[in-house]
Amino acid sequence: MMILKTLLDTGTRLDIISVRRFNKIFREYSGTMGPLESAKKAAAYKAIDEYVKDNNVIGIGSGSTIIYAVHRLAERVKEEKLNVVCIPTSFQSRQLIVNHRLTLGDLETHPKLDCAIDGADEVDSELNLIKGGGGCLLQEKIIASCADHFIVIADYTKNSQRLGEQYKKGIPIEVVPMAYVPIQRRIEDNYGGSLEIRMAKAKAGPVVTDNGNFILDWHFPHEITDWNKVNTEILLIPGVVETGLFIKMAKKAFFGMADGSIMEQS
Structure with a gap:
């Protein structure tokens, strides 16, 4: 069960949830999450820790793994006093940015991004991606194309030798x-x-x-x-x-594994 489902099961709408309430649920859930959610969290934390720096403009993707990325980003901004502007790819990511009290930006004021961090439905051996299972493929591709580095975060089930091997939804x-x-x-x-x-x-x-x-x-x-x-x-x-094929766009992919380790692909 994903953390987003947990939020919905509590009767809390994501677009109105307070930061304090979100963090409370996140901490409670993080202590009991299974290997799949642990893998998502590990990949998200690794990407945020490695690629986000002070005075960066960051593209924030969509999906369940991004929830962990935004939570980690908010932690670092608070602890390290980072100055970071976040550009969302969807309504979901915009609400995550706002609810974590991160600085919200857009492409009109920040057309060039230092990096974009997003999930994927599938990643093949050449770093080609299928994205768009959540319906945000156009915004996601625009944001990724504006970034110096496009970084993918995913759990081990999204890693394939060829497209269609794992992901069956087209x-x-x-x-x-x-x-x-x-x-x-x-x-x-x-x-x-x-x-x-x-x-x-x-x-x-x-x-x-x-x-x-x-x-x-x-x-x-x-x-x-x-x-x-x-x-x-x-x-x-x-x-x-637009298509959900992201060809030769990703610089690196971080896959969280079932044992808690991280596999990197570049």
Whole structure:
């Protein structure tokens, strides 16, 4: 059970939770977490400790592992009196920044970032990523592209030799709503596999991103190997806004392992 679920089970909404309340739940939960959550925490702490310095501008990613990263960042800011500006990739990460009383910024005032720290749905042996399981792929890729160093934090289940080995939910593709059917058919005709429009769970109809778009999840053929070529070609299809393929963008990945150790990939 993840810490985010724990927060929800207590009846506390993440967007209104106080820092004191969050820290209390975090400490209680940290003492009883299983190997998967311990792995996420270890990877997040390692990245924050190694890559965050005073007077840095940091991109803050989305997802369950980022909760640990923001908590560690808040600890360091308080203990070391760091001057750090945080640029969020999503509503979730914005609320985490605000609730931890960290300095919130944006790309208008800080277009160049020292590093961006984010999770991933899967990382292959060449540091290619699948991201976007939470629907924030466009913002995440923009932030990552503005950073001098894009650092990935994940648990051991996200580490694969090739894409699709571990992650079975497909590659997210954010599309303009009016074009989703032609895009779906074109990708299936050109590359194979199948695409499904992502449907919402708490509302009728498709998931709508923060940018007002739909998401197609592409269950791709496993024989694809040239992801740079495929990604470039898909991005040229009219109506495609962005893909969840992050190709040659990550500088390093920290994987928390089940035994508490950290595996680094660069």
